[in-house]
Amino acid sequence: MNKLLAEEIYYYMTLGRRFELAAKEHYMKGDISGFLHLDIGQEGLSVAAMKAFEKGDVFSTYREHVMAIARGIDPKAVMAELFGKVTGVSRGKGGSMHLFDPSRFFYGGDAIVGGQIPNAVGCAYARKYKEEEEGVMVIFGDGATNGGAFFESLNIASAWKLPIIFLCENNRYAIGTEITRVSPFLEQSKKAAPYMPVTEVDGMDAIAVYEAVKEAQREIQNGRGPIFIEAFTCRYEGHSMSDSGSYRSPQEMQICKAQDPIERMKKALTESFEADAETIESLERRAQKAVEEAVEFAASSPEPDAAELFENLYCKRCGNVVS
Amino acid sequence: MLYREALNRAIDDVMRIDPDVVVLGEDVGLYGGSYRVTEGLVAKYGERRVIDTPIAELSIVGNAVGMAIGGLRPVAEIMTANFSLLAFDQIINHMSKYRYMSAGKITLPMVVRFPQGVSRQLAAQHSESYEQMLSAVPGLTVFAANDVNYAYHALKKAVLMDDPVIFIEHELLYNKKGDVDFNAELDPFKARIVKEGEDITIVSYLKMVDDVMASVGKIEESLKRSCEVIDLCSLNPVDYDTVAKSLKKTGRLVVVEEDHKTGGYGAQIVSNVCEELFYMLDAPPLRIAGEDVPIPYNRTLELLSIPTPDKIAEKITEWGRRNGL
Ligand SMILES: Cc1ncc(C[n+]2csc(CCOP(=O)(O)OP(=O)(O)O)c2C)c(N)n1
Numbered sequence: 001m002n003k004l005l006a007e008e009i010y011y012y013m014t015l016g017r018r019f020e021l022a023a024k025e026h027y028m029k030g031d032i033s034g035f036l037h038l039d040i041g042q043e044g045l046s047v048a049a050m051k052a053f054e055k056g057d058v059f060s061t062y063r064e065h066v067m068a069i070a071r072g073i074d075p076k077a078v079m080a081e082l083f084g085k086v087t088g089v090s091r092g093k094g095g096s097m098h099l100f101d102p103s104r105f106f107y108g109g110d111a112i113v114g115g116q117i118p119n120a121v122g123c124a125y126a127r128k129y130k131e132e133e134e135g136v137m138v139i140f141g142d143g144a145t146n147g148g149a150f151f152e153s154l155n156i157a158s159a160w161k162l163p164i165i166f167l168c169e170n171n172r173y174a175i176g177t178e179i180t181r182v183s184p185f186l187e188q189s190k191k192a193a194p195y196m197p198v199t200e201v202d203g204m205d206a207i208a209v210y211e212a213v214k215e216a217q218r219e220i221q222n223g224r225g226p227i228f229i230e231a232f233t234c235r236y237e238g239h240s241m242s243d244s245g246s247y248r249s250p251q252e253m254q255i256c257k258a259q260d261p262i263e264r265m266k267k268a269l270t271e272s273f274e275a276d277a278e279t280i281e282s283l284e285r286r287a288q289k290a291v292e293e294a295v296e297f298a299a300s301s302p303e304p305d306a307a308e309l310f311e312n313l314y315c316k317r318c319g320n321v322v323s
Numbered sequence: 324m325l326y327r328e329a330l331n332r333a334i335d336d337v338m339r340i341d342p343d344v345v346v347l348g349e350d351v352g353l354y355g356g357s358y359r360v361t362e363g364l365v366a367k368y369g370e371r372r373v374i375d376t377p378i379a380e381l382s383i384v385g386n387a388v389g390m391a392i393g394g395l396r397p398v399a400e401i402m403t404a405n406f407s408l409l410a411f412d413q414i415i416n417h418m419s420k421y422r423y424m425s426a427g428k429i430t431l432p433m434v435v436r437f438p439q440g441v442s443r444q445l446a447a448q449h450s451e452s453y454e455q456m457l458s459a460v461p462g463l464t465v466f467a468a469n470d471v472n473y474a475y476h477a478l479k480k481a482v483l484m485d486d487p488v489i490f491i492e493h494e495l496l497y498n499k500k501g502d503v504d505f506n507a508e509l510d511p512f513k514a515r516i517v518k519e520g521e522d523i524t525i526v527s528y529l530k531m532v533d534d535v536m537a538s539v540g541k542i543e544e545s546l547k548r549s550c551e552v553i554d555l556c557s558l559n560p561v562d563y564d565t566v567a568k569s570l571k572k573t574g575r576l577v578v579v580e581e582d583h584k585t586g587g588y589g590a591q592i593v594s595n596v597c598e599e600l601f602y603m604l605d606a607p608p609l610r611i612a613g614e615d616v617p618i619p620y621n622r623t624l625e626l627l628s629i630p631t632p633d634k635i636a637e638k639i640t641e642w643g644r645r646n647g648l
Contacts, residue, residue: 034444034620084444084621095446095620111448112406113378146377147409174378176354182377247354309624313616 001207003273007283009047009206010265015287016043016066017262019075022291023065023082023096027241031299032082035111036096037063041236044206044261045169046070049139049231052213053165056134057105057127059120061141062097063235064108071106073099079294085301092304093312113174114140114149117166121153124162124226135163135220137213143174145188154226158195161225165216166192168230169203175239176247192228203231204259207268234259327497329471330360330436333478334398338368341396344482347374348383348400357402358438358497380406384413384435388421391431391487398482404439404453404491411456418487419462431487434478440530440581441618441629442494450618450625452582454528457489458559458591465559466511467491469532471501473556477511491558493530514562516569520549522648523639524569526592527579528555535579537632538639545636546643558588566592567600574605575646577639581629584612606646611638 001009020038027036039046043066050058050070060067065082069075073089081088082096089099090109098109107123110116120138127136144150145168157164168188172179180186189198197219201212209231216227234256238245269275324332338344346352346361346368352375355362365373376383380401387397401407407414414435421429441450458465464486468474474492481488517532518539523546527535532554539550551569555561570576576596578589593608613629 033622034446035449081620090620092621093446093619093624095444097446097448098620111446112409143378147379148381149409174349175357176350177375177377181353181375303623304621306624306627308621309614309616309619309627 001210003275005051006207006269006273007275007279009051009210010269010280011283011287012047012051012070013043013206013262013265014284015075015290016047016069018287018291019065019069019079019294022295023079024237024241026083026295032096033084034095034097035062036082036241037239038235038237039063039066041256041261042169042171042203042233044265045203045209045231045233048206048209049137049167049213052210053137053217055105056217057107057120057123057136058139059107059110059116059123059136060139061113061116062109062111064099065096067139068099068101068106068108071101071104073101073104073106075290075294076297079298080301083298083301084303085298086304086308087297087301091308093308114144114147116140117144117149117153120164121157121162124157124164125160128163133221135165135217137165137167139167139169141174142168142170142172142179142188143177145191146183151191154192154195157226161223163220164226165213165220166226166228167213168228169233170230171233171235173235173239173248175243187230189228189230196226196228198228198230200230200232203233204261204264206261206265324471324501324503325497326468326471326474326499326501327358327360329475329501329503330478330492331362331364332503333475334361334482335364335367337479337482338364338372341483343394344396344398345372345374345390346398346400347376347387349376349378349402351375351400356400358494360436360497361400380409381413384410384418387433387435388413388417388431391433392421392429396432396482398434398436401435401437403449404437405448405451407435407437407453414457414463414489415460419460422486423462430485432485434481434488434490436478436490436492438492438494438497440493440495441625444620444622444625446620447617452613454491454558455582455586455588457491458588462487463559464488465491465557467528467556467558469496469529469554469556470515471499472503472507473509473511473515475503475505476507476509477556480511491529495530499533512557512560512562514565515554515556516551516565517554518550518552520551520573522548522573523550523575523577523643524553524566524573525550525577525579525639526553526555526566528558529581531579531581531630534630534632534635538636541636542639542643545640546648548643548648561592563595563599566596567603570596570600570603574603576604576608577611577642578608579611579630579635581613583615584610585615587612609639609642611635
């Protein structure tokens, strides 16, 4: 990793954290509604994975704002989607959980736990079929590794040697249920190990995540088949805004926050990349400004009009829309 | 008592009298249930009887079927109706069919509960209603609770019954207040007359009953006619006697439902009424239902996608005028 990239990752992590804090604030004010899942604590993982897997398709979950932004989707369009505005990524129809941008190969927003995994496998098949090299990355939580879709996908991806990275964000909790209460393992990579190479990485260390994903992308190419990466991480907030997260002890949270990915990235920037305080501050200022602009844009954007309700249900050029 | 407290109390009451009753689902134990329906049960009955499962809906229902075969009375919770789709193989191929396929030798005393419906901006993958599909499965009994008293008695009965029951709840009803008459003998298969009237029979269930009740004043005022409101309570089987008795009086049928109109639950009601009671009708039946679109996130669009009290009043008034009321 070079200095420029390290700075970029730091920028997006800071932007991500501040974006999420702003989203939280506007949820409490009532500008955002529904289920809002914050990525605070996991930004290093989200940003580094996106930056490492620059090209190729990414499938993810409902906890995807920061990934979407790191993938290059304008924070304004993401915030506007959270506000339910027509200028949002999904024209206000998807909301926080459903952010998609095929022009950036980003299929972020599946809110059915595990549902996106077979889709990613199918996409990997298609990309291989078309001899496109970049492959696919599918991101899911520890909670998704207990469902059939996950196991079926491991089997198929491995049997067909598909170019896909399975990236498990193991934050140990599926809403209020701690993983070892419903799985024999804390490490979900154990489930994948019979099918494919697995690696574990510290998900609070953005640089380590970056290296792991970069390496994995090289590995999945040339017909060698899938790879499983497990990144251990920690979400600071409740599962969503409707959950206080009170099932975790203050001690547990303290240990977790001591690993703060942003602080660690800042330290790496200063120590390994010799970035000066001025550079870091200017990155932070830029991030802050981007968030403020996003909120302003979202707040001042128009609502979708009523006709939007029936838009995008069928493809018009397919000829099956009777007007 | 709140609707969710009534449900909690019903489960608690059967767990106390029958040690074979177990509860299973995602976050039902230590967390207390995502809508707090199972709150406190794990403290009372322990983790052997209040079982936190992984996120594996197919197994939740499939295991419940096996538990019932093995002699227990499972009460499974699916966190939100949309996730029940992952369990449809178990619900339809297993839960509903064991009894018939075994010529009655196997019975499945089990309940699958789930919250459904449009809540508040939960978007397309968390807002749907599946009563139309579930009621179309022979072998399943389907209860839908609007009323707090019904919620208590019907759930209790569902758990104690030997047939498999789908118990549908609406997410916006959990905080509804009402009285429970614990000593009442309530027949959960019987429809409930929520309001008596002479001229229009409005059939509904779940949350839409409340929306209908909120619109009735306006309808009666503008049409100068009175409405009889029926809460179906049991969606399969349907208490057609109560519906017929009402139609005999009013001659006019409106069905109000939140699910998508095409293939929606009310279509079956209208169809059966037309087949059996056609000559009782003085006007073509009216269906008010959700639009045929996935539920959008934006609040304005979301409300446009489903019936609301204003829309119900408007549509019934307009239909009434067209049909000589
Ligand atoms: C099929 C399905 N079942 C249940 C849910 C409800 N639900 C949403 S997120 C979640 C927990 C997921 O935990 P995990 O996969 O670890 O991801 P995290 O939220 O921790 O990122 C649950 C149970 C759902 N959305 N889809």
